[in-house]
Amino acid sequence: MATIDDVAKLAGVSKGTVSSVFSKKRPISKEVTERVLEVAKELGYYPNHIARSLAIRKTMIAGLKMPIAKDGVMSQFEIQMINGVIKECSSHGYRVLLDTLPEHDDPNQFSTDPVDGMIMLNPRKHDARIARYEQMGIPLVLVGRPDPPDMAVSYVDNNNTHLSYEVGDYLLRSGHTSVLFLNASSDMTVAYDRESGLAEAFERHGLQLHKEYVINYSRKLHASPAEYGYMSIRNTFRRLSYTAVITDTDRVALGVFRAARELNIDIPGELSVIALSNDTKLAQEMVPKLTSVELSAEKLGAEAAQLLIEKMKDPAVVRHHIVQAELVYRDSCRQLR
Amino acid sequence: MATIDDVAKLAGVSKGTVSSVFSKKRPISKEVTERVLEVAKELGYYPNHIARSLAIRKTMIAGLKMPIAKDGVMSQFEIQMINGVIKECSSHGYRVLLDTLPEHDDPNQFSTDPVDGMIMLNPRKHDARIARYEQMGIPLVLVGRPDPPDMAVSYVDNNNTHLSYEVGDYLLRSGHTSVLFLNASSDMTVAYDRESGLAEAFERHGLQLHKEYVINYSRKLHASPAEYGYMSIRNTFRRLSYTAVITDTDRVALGVFRAARELNIDIPGELSVIALSNDTKLAQEMVPKLTSVELSAEKLGAEAAQLLIEKMKDPAVVRHHIVQAELVYRDSCRQLR
DNA sequence: CTGAAAGCGCTTACAG
DNA sequence: CTGAAAGCGCTTACAG
Numbered sequence: 001m002a003t004i005d006d007v008a009k010l011a012g013v014s015k016g017t018v019s020s021v022f023s024k025k026r027p028i029s030k031e032v033t034e035r036v037l038e039v040a041k042e043l044g045y046y047p048n049h050i051a052r053s054l055a056i057r058k059t060m061i062a063g064l065k066m067p068i069a070k071d072g073v074m075s076q077f078e079i080q081m082i083n084g085v086i087k088e089c090s091s092h093g094y095r096v097l098l099d100t101l102p103e104h105d106d107p108n109q110f111s112t113d114p115v116d117g118m119i120m121l122n123p124r125k126h127d128a129r130i131a132r133y134e135q136m137g138i139p140l141v142l143v144g145r146p147d148p149p150d151m152a153v154s155y156v157d158n159n160n161t162h163l164s165y166e167v168g169d170y171l172l173r174s175g176h177t178s179v180l181f182l183n184a185s186s187d188m189t190v191a192y193d194r195e196s197g198l199a200e201a202f203e204r205h206g207l208q209l210h211k212e213y214v215i216n217y218s219r220k221l222h223a224s225p226a227e228y229g230y231m232s233i234r235n236t237f238r239r240l241s242y243t244a245v246i247t248d249t250d251r252v253a254l255g256v257f258r259a260a261r262e263l264n265i266d267i268p269g270e271l272s273v274i275a276l277s278n279d280t281k282l283a284q285e286m287v288p289k290l291t292s293v294e295l296s297a298e299k300l301g302a303e304a305a306q307l308l309i310e311k312m313k314d315p316a317v318v319r320h321h322i323v324q325a326e327l328v329y330r331d332s333c334r335q336l337r
Numbered sequence: 338m339a340t341i342d343d344v345a346k347l348a349g350v351s352k353g354t355v356s357s358v359f360s361k362k363r364p365i366s367k368e369v370t371e372r373v374l375e376v377a378k379e380l381g382y383y384p385n386h387i388a389r390s391l392a393i394r395k396t397m398i399a400g401l402k403m404p405i406a407k408d409g410v411m412s413q414f415e416i417q418m419i420n421g422v423i424k425e426c427s428s429h430g431y432r433v434l435l436d437t438l439p440e441h442d443d444p445n446q447f448s449t450d451p452v453d454g455m456i457m458l459n460p461r462k463h464d465a466r467i468a469r470y471e472q473m474g475i476p477l478v479l480v481g482r483p484d485p486p487d488m489a490v491s492y493v494d495n496n497n498t499h500l501s502y503e504v505g506d507y508l509l510r511s512g513h514t515s516v517l518f519l520n521a522s523s524d525m526t527v528a529y530d531r532e533s534g535l536a537e538a539f540e541r542h543g544l545q546l547h548k549e550y551v552i553n554y555s556r557k558l559h560a561s562p563a564e565y566g567y568m569s570i571r572n573t574f575r576r577l578s579y580t581a582v583i584t585d586t587d588r589v590a591l592g593v594f595r596a597a598r599e600l601n602i603d604i605p606g607e608l609s610v611i612a613l614s615n616d617t618k619l620a621q622e623m624v625p626k627l628t629s630v631e632l633s634a635e636k637l638g639a640e641a642a643q644l645l646i647e648k649m650k651d652p653a654v655v656r657h658h659i660v661q662a663e664l665v666y667r668d669s670c671r672q673l674r
Numbered sequence: 675c676t677g678a679a680a681g682c683g684c685t686t687a688c689a690g
Numbered sequence: 691c692t693g694a695a696a697g698c699g700c701t702t703a704c705a706g
Contacts, residue, residue, distance in 0.1 A: 044472040047448040051683035111384040135381040254622040388699035
């Protein structure tokens with residue numbers, strides 16, 4: 001590849017001049033500009049992004065740190081989230097680097113990412129990486145709440161606890177007294193938040209959320225989210241007694257619907273279904289249309305990107321943003337009173 | 338951020354030594370290694386990825402050039418594809434840069450991407466960018482066939498023409514004589530390939546594929562793929578006469594199913610449905626289970642990544658790989674004879 | 675096993 | 691409006 005030096009020499013000008021022609025940061029005469037451009041074209045010269053980044057200490061790249069699942073499948077939530085991040089970043093001139101590389105065991109091998117800022121998914125308990133980014137001077141925004149919750153770090157999150165409280169309250173007010181909860185994987189903070197929100201709703205109604213009515217998704221046990229929903233209904237509907245089920249996602253609800261058809265369970269006649277959903281379109285296509293909480297994973301991603309862009313301008317700001325999810329009433333729930 | 342110079346000075350060694358401690362490219366004595374590591378830790382030093390990339394002229398980043406739709410929504414196909422690319426790249430130590438930035442109008446503004454190679458989606462007719470990457474010396478792999486087809490460039494693609502021939506042949510052999518084709522958007526090369534494959538099947542059976550039985554998806558007309566399927570059936574089922582419908586994707590089929598339920602059309606009794614699908618899971622959850630061609634978008638992405646990794650090692654290689662899609666018979670098609 | 679120095683390809687005060 | 695030179699933070703022959 002031709003370099004700025006080649007162009008400068010052939011055009012008979014200095015490198016600084018060539019640089020200015022491309023960056024337009026200082027005025028260059030018309031004649032010189034034309035000559036430089038011509039030579040550049042002739043040589044097939046394109047400014048080297050890396051060299052430029054090193055010089056100006058900016059890459060115009062936002063990183064997205066996202067551990068890749070062993071089976072390599074992104075969840076619908078992640079996908080929607082990424083979508084939001086990309087949309088927001090690209091509208092601000094940022095590219096997005098997907099950093100899915102597994103953490104190196106040897107922390108000394110850890111090198112900086114070629115990014116101006118980082119969005120990190122699923123922060124862990126006492127996540128050491130947060131301090132490391134701080135030390136590297138890389139602006140950071142989390143998706144999901146940090147632990148401990150009072151850390152001085154920017155993040156976006158859903159109001160998960162309140163959300164499942166609201167869902168539980170809705171069902172209980174409708175007259176349901178026993179509810180099956182197909183929760184997320186137990187190692188996710190969101191699963192904890194949701195269960196405690198639901199339990200609170202039960203308490204307020206003078207009821208109790210029994211352990212056997214809460215099931216957690218498990219990659220080992222379930223082939224897919226839909227299969228998780230399907231099998232859970234098949235295994236429990238005759239054994240336990242419930243009139244409503246809350247599912248982790250719309251895909252899980254899809255499996256519930258399939259099991260219901262096979263077992264001749266009428267939805268919502270015999271069984272009400274409500275999902276914490278990531279895909280509005282899918283919920284609308286189901287028959288009956290699925291009542292769901294729209295988590296707005298995409299909005300979460302977009303908000304995270306927005307916070308990051310802000311933070312890259314002023315690293316001092318620390319802000320939180322809670323994306324309010326919304327319960328959308330469709331046709332899969334029944335009022336018992 | 339601390340630099341290699343800071344560490345070198347404080348540890349009383351040269352930059353080269355510090356470099357070697359981290360890269361392990363030449364042996365450094367135990368004592369010195371320890372001293373350097375200690376100082377590095379104390380200073381919070383992490384090697385700068387950009388500077389390193391400039392020096393070794395390698396970034397270990399693979400680019401994914403993917404124009405972002407105006408509405409900013411990735412199709413299921415793109416998502417699956419990306420998934421494949423990520424999985425393959427990350428298993429080889431590459432990060433993935435999503436380059437969704439719109440092409441700059443001014444080609445002089447065009448700068449190199451900070452990548453070692455590039456995967457490009459949806460190459461256009463006589464795509465000028467292909468020559469540009471060649472000129473920049475950036476290894477390139479296309480997803481989708483190039484135009485003209487005989488270009489010396491690596492690519493992966495589905496065997497789209499043959500595929501729709503096979504689907505058509507299957508339906509016609511089953512006794513269907515009139516088929517509605519809900520094709521992809523007409524500006525995509527894949528739409529052309531598919532229609533010609535289907536038309537060929539009709540000819541072989543002494544029939545003709547009539548224009549009014551081929552509809553193309555349009556972002557302007559249809560709110561979503563599912564809505565496209567839904568409206569198409571509502572608008573045509575009573576007016577035209579067909580016993581089978583081929584849909585662009587499984588999401589389109591979802592809309593077809595919903596319309597069928599509302600219009601009391603029995604699937605597959607009155608209407609057979611077959612989809613060119615990207616999401617096996619979804620097809621299996623539909624009732625009846627959806628007969629579909631598994632496009633293996635993910636495989637396409639993984640193959641593209643593999644070709645690219647090969648090409649980054651030896652830029653001279655030019656290879657093509659056709660991912661054979663497979664027709665999976667489930668429950669949504671009926672044999673009329 | 676270690677150091678000094680040139681080089682990767684840009685940008686940017688400083689000077690004119 | 692333009693040039694010379696230092697600098698961005700690394701790596702790597704070359705020499706010892």
